[in-house]
Amino acid sequence: MSASSDRGIWRVFRQEVRQIASRRALFVLLVPYPLLLLFVLTATFHQEVPTGLPVAVVDQDGSTMSRQIVRMIDETPDLAVVAKLPDLSEARKALVSNEVYGIVMIPPEMERDLLASKRPEIVVFHNSQMLTVGGIVARAAGAALGSFAAGVSIELRESQGQTAEEAEAGVNPIPVRQSPLFNPALDYTQFLLASSMPSVLQIFICASAVLAISRERRDRGGMARFVADGGCAWRALIGKLAPYGMIYLVMLWGADAIVFGYFGAPFRGDPVLYLLCSLLFVSACLSLGAFLGLVSESPLIGLGYAGILTAPAFGFVGISFPRMAMNGFALAWGAALPLTPYLQLRIDQAVRGADAAMSLPALGWLVALWGLYGGLALLLVRRQARPHEISAGELSG
Amino acid sequence: MTVLFRAMWTAFRRLLADKAARATMLLSIILYSGIYPQPYVSEVVRDVPVAVVDQDGSSASRDLIRRIDATDSVAVVAALPTLPDAQALFFAREVSGGVVIPPDFERELLDGNPSPIAVYGDAGYFLIYSAISTAVSSAAGDLGAEVQYERLTAAGVDPGVAMAMVSPVAISSIALFNPQGGYASYVVPAAFVLILQQTLLMGIGVLHAGRRADRWIDAIAAPLVYILLYGLWIAVTQILLPFAYGIERLGSWEQLYALAIPFLLAVTALGFVMAQLAPSREAMVFTLVVMGVPLFFISGISWPVESMPKPLWAIAALIPSTTAITAFVRVDQMGSGLAAVSGTIVWQLVLAAGYTLAALLLRARGRPLRACPPEVRSR
Incomplete structure (x- = not known):
């Protein structure tokens, strides 16, 4: 350590890059592996909307009428009639075997009852244990039956002397014009893929930071050497974590390039603000990982903490199940994770194109998490770099 | 037989002595049982x-x-x-x-x-x-x-x-199973199958990755201990937890275990294969901790298998959870009986046999990567 020019962020950064490059297993976990998982997620949701369920x-x-109903259900793009079964118990067997997600039951004498104005009942059974798929089936089958009923209703009205126009209006007196904003096709890539990719990356970022920091704590005096290399604690931390930050920023943008580029969702936000948010997110996750690495006595324990905090994060962010329906504990847990404000900001500033002012609370929240975890990590690095406290720090974990 | 019991006791003590293994195979499941269902306890979105x-x-x-x-x-x-x-x-x-x-x-x-x-x-x-x-x-x-x-x-x-x-026809929509359309009922039983798989694999990684091969008797005793321990966790997460959170169960416990035991065999065997391939314990845990979300989606519980690329799903089926998650849900939540999941049970047994064979071959090849730390070796 001769010249001061040989210290600082750059020195620690170069050392870290050399570490990554020289350890094949580490490199595989940092670059090809996240790419593989992003690819798997993208391939899973590649169809965008489930069809032919x-x-x-x-x-x-x-x-004749019941056959017409079956035809109309089969012609619905969401559905495919794969089995015509004699009774409900057979159909139920197919449903519990996951061969079908729903059953349409047309009762005996349906046509006769219908013509006699006796309002026969047609039942759609759907598998609500598979909530999303069951919901799609129920909605699609309901819509097909609804248009069958509308057709019958129009014929009945015309037979009662109404004009075609009157009959048409009478069938649907209050048409509801649906506007599914920002995702007009109800596309699952915009819903699940777009939010699950950052969730996976959050785990990667935290776990990588845990491993990186733990390496400096392996031997006595390691942390003091680390801080000396960096010149001071914060320079050392930045230099250490920057390589990971760069790798995962590119991955995060790559993930959104898949959503906005490959799947062609319109990007409505402010690119500068979006880039700022993603940078903040990656920094906050790295700080959280560093903090966890510094409080745990071994890399394995640190990975364990990171896993318990971040692996279930997707459930807490409020995309699949909304935060408004969560209890206080779940809200607080979600609020402690950088992913929660980040996904809100991502939706505001990439999908909705909201005013920057609208995003200030979430932005402040993300900055606060970054400051909190980063500040704690900095304090711990300083403390553990003091020669007389190394052993105590290691013991207390 | 007493030799085996003694070896099992040693394997169990070894698990308890390792803080990381204890955290993975005991503490984390208790923590997850408390934390994971929290977002969904209200079940449905109101107002x-x-x-x-x-x-x-x-x-x-x-x-x-x-x-x-x-x-x-x-x-x-x-x-x-x-x-x-x-x-x-x-x-x-x-x-x-x-x-x-x-x-x-x-x-x-x-x-x-x-x-x-x-x-x-x-x-x-x-x-x-x-x-x-x-x-x-x-x-x-x-x-x-x-x-x-x-x-x-x-x-x-x-x-x-x-x-x-x-309204010429009355159109009724009836939800079979999970009648209120509850989110916890849908996601919690499925997620815990995955949580058990991941923590079991990680625990095996923590205890065995990068370690010199044990004596033969230990190689039999350790997997037995993990399967017994996780047999207990199956009861906790698939019977006790649904009870605690008011999630309906229609299957019997015998049916549950008829599926769970082949599943645990497959996961344990896979764990030993991974442990012998992993360059280090950290690498194995890292690999597993990021995998959860993709594995959940690929199981078909929230996104239909019919809409996934077939080759992708076929490769993913090599991981036990891919086919097991919906099978557990069918047996437990839908009361399907065993006939409806017989294919999955057979497949889990095939995986168990295949991975056991692979683990034995890898073991025979022998690859001492790192000496056991002394505290783990001592009995």
């Missing part, structure tokens, strides 16, 4:  | 806040708003004069959606003309959007049907015929 029909009527 | 823009101000429009507000899923929290006002509240995240009732809504409705309304919501949040959309559609449908029925009967149509004209 298998359903069974139990047609106990066997009339 | 999603929406704003209304009532440009008509008639008794019919007020009736419609009252009906929307009366639904379980939506609450009308703001009445605003213009659409931009509603948009401002939406972007500030104070409301999740809006309903616009145009001028002349009532007149058009009573004249028998189509009288449309508009509903807005962020479709990036599926549950919220579907709550709003369903509530508004059903309120509008009910009001429209009533107005129609009154018009027809007032014109002298027989009430029964009028009813049939408005």
Whole structure:
């Protein structure tokens, strides 16, 4: 350590890059592996909207009309009639075997009852244990039956002397114009893929920072040497974590490039603000990981903490199940993770194109998490670099 | 036999002596049992806040708003004069959606003309959007049907015929299993299958990755101990936990274990294969900790298997959870019986046999990577 020019951020940064490059296993975990997982997620949701979901029909009527109903259900793009079964118990067997996600049950004498104005009942059974798929099946089958009923209703009205126009209006007196904002096709890539990729990356970032920091704590005096290399604690930390920050920033942007580029969702936000938010997110996650690495006595324990905090994070962010329906504990847990404000900011500043002012609370929240975890990490590095406290720090963990 | 029991006791003590293994295979499951279900304990979304823009101000429009507000899923929290006002509240995240009732809504409705309304919501949040959309559609449908029925009967149509004209067939939608459409009931039982798999694999990684091979008797005893321990965790997470969170169970415990034991065999064997391939304990834990979310989606519980690329799913099926998650849910939550999951049971046994063979071959090849730390070696 001769010249001061040989210290500082740059020195620690170069050392870290050399470490990554020289350890093949570490490199594989940092670069090809996250790419593989992002690819797996993208491939999983590649179809964007589920189509041709298998359903069974139990047609106990066997009339012209019931066959028409079956045809209309089969023609719905969301559904495919894969089985025509004689009774409900057979259909139920197919449902619990996951061969079908729903059952359409047409009762005997349906056509006759319908013509006699007796309002026969058609039942759609859907598997609500598979909530999303069951919901799609119920909605799609309901819509197909609804248009069948509308057709019948129009014929009935016309037979009662109404004009075609009157009949048309009478069938649907209050049409509801649906505006699914920012995701008009109800596309799952915009919903699950776009939010699950940052969730996976949050785990990667925290776990990488844990491993990086733990390496300096392996031997006595390691932390003092580390701080000396950096010139001071914060320079050392930045130099150490910057290589990971760069890798994961590119991955995070790559993930959004898949959503906005490959799947063609319109990017409505302010690019500068978006880049700032992603930089803050990665920094906050690195700080959290560093903090966890510094409080745990071994890299394995640190990885364990990171896993318990971040692995279930996707459930707490409020995309799949909204935060407004969560209890206080879940809200607080989610609030402690950088992912929660980041995904809110990402939606504001990439998807919705909201006014920057609207995003200030979430931005402040993310900055506060970064400051909190970064500040704690800095304090711990300083303390553990003091020669007389190294052993005490190691013991107390 | 006593030799085996002694070896098992040693393996169990070794697990308890290693802090990281204890944290992974004991503490984390208790923690996850408390933490993981928390977001979903309310099960369903109620009273999603929406704003209304009532440009008509008639008794019919007020009736419609009252009906929307009366639904379980939506609450009308703001009445605003213009659409931009509603948009401002939406972007500030104070409301999740809006309903616009145009001028002349009532007149058009009573004249028998189509009288449309508009509903807005962020479709990036599926549950919220579907709550709003369903509530508004059903309120509008009910009001429209009533107005129609009154018009027809007032014109002298027989009430029964009028009813049939408005709605010629009754369409019922019945949820089989999880009847209230609860989110915890849907996600918690499935997620814990994955949590058990991941923590078991990690625990094996912590205790065995990068370690010199044990004596033969230890190589049999250790997996047995983990399977017994996780057999206990199966009862905790698949029987006790659903009970604690009010999640319905239709399957019997015998059926549960008929599936769980092959699953645990497959996971344990996979764990030993991974442990012998992993360059270090840290690398194995790192690999596993980031895998959860993709593995959950690929299991088909939330996104249909039919919509995934076949080759991807076929490769993923080499991981036990891919086929096991829905099988557990079918047996436990849907009461499917064992016949409906026999294919999965056989597949788990095939995986168990395949991975056991692979682990034995790798072991025979022998690859001492790192000496055991002394504290683990001591008995």
